[in-house]
Amino acid sequence: MPSRFADRTSVEVVEEGMLLAPKFDANGLIPVVTTDAATGEVLMHAYMNEAALLKTLETGEAHHYSRSRQQLWHKGATSGLMQSVQQLLIDDDRDCLWMKVAVAGTGASCHVGYRSCFYRQVSPGEGDIKAGRPIALAFTETTKTFDPIAVYGNAPNPTQL
Ligand SMILES: N=c1c2ncn([C@@H]3O[C@H](COP(=O)(O)OP(=O)(O)OP(=O)(O)O)[C@@H](O)[C@H]3O)c2ncn1[C@@H]1O[C@H](COP(=O)(O)O)[C@@H](O)[C@H]1O
Numbered sequence: 834m835p836s837r838f839a840d841r842t843s844v845e846v847v848e849e850g851m852l853l854a855p856k857f858d859a860n861g862l863i864p865v866v867t868t869d870a871a872t873g874e875v876l877m878h879a880y881m882n883e884a885a886l887l888k889t890l891e892t893g894e895a896h897h898y899s900r901s902r903q904q905l906w907h908k909g910a911t912s913g914l915m916q917s918v919q920q921l922l923i924d925d926d927r928d929c930l931w932m933k934v935a936v937a938g939t940g941a942s943c944h945v946g947y948r949s950c951f952y953r954q955v956s957p958g959e960g961d962i963k964a965g966r967p968i969a970l971a972f973t974e975t976t977k978t979f980d981p982i983a984v985y986g987n988a989p990n991p992t993q994l
Pocket residue numbers: 877878879880898899900901902906907908909910911912913914942943944950985990991992993
């Protein structure tokens with residue numbers, strides 16, 4: 834099927850052109866960084882394929898392609914935590930999207946229950962790096978905004994090990 838998007842015919846067209854010409858990777862995916870449109874907080878990182886990008890543009894709600902579930906994923910379809918797209922940006926070489934959203938309900942985005950998927954910071958103890966010791970994490974969000982078992986049930990957590 835021919836792509837819905839413009840061709841990438843020259844560096845100038847890619848960097849300065851006025852038509853959407855995303856660069857999907859070998860698996861047909863483009864990475865998407867999602868931030869809260871109101872606060873600027875980074876909420877999550879996932880991928881879209883062409884169908885997910887078109888569905889997002891069509892509906893104004895965030896859709897991704899889930900690699901673990903291998904299917905189109907309407908964020909919030911199960912949890913009610915839909916993301917309403919306020920602005921969608923593409924980077925210079927057009928291989929990454931930045932989606933600014935308003936999140937429904939509690940305003941959370943993370944299926945673990947936190948507001949942002951980035952709820953831990955890297956916090957090595959003194960001397961740990963040089964000594965080759967394990968590198969610690971520290972929580973930046975102290976409480977969950979919802980109970981994932983209550984929301985998603987006891988289905989296996991899709992986090993890939
Ligand atoms: N809801 C989420 C969800 N929200 C945010 N994220 C983050 O989105 C990223 C993409 O998740 P995927 O499982 O699609 O990841 P992937 O592309 O398969 O790649 P891997 O991370 O598995 O390598 C991960 O970094 C997650 O931390 C989520 N990942 C998975 N879900 C699951 O999506 C389903 C539907 O949830 P709702 O959309 O909230 O209704 C439920 O089963 C949830 O557990």
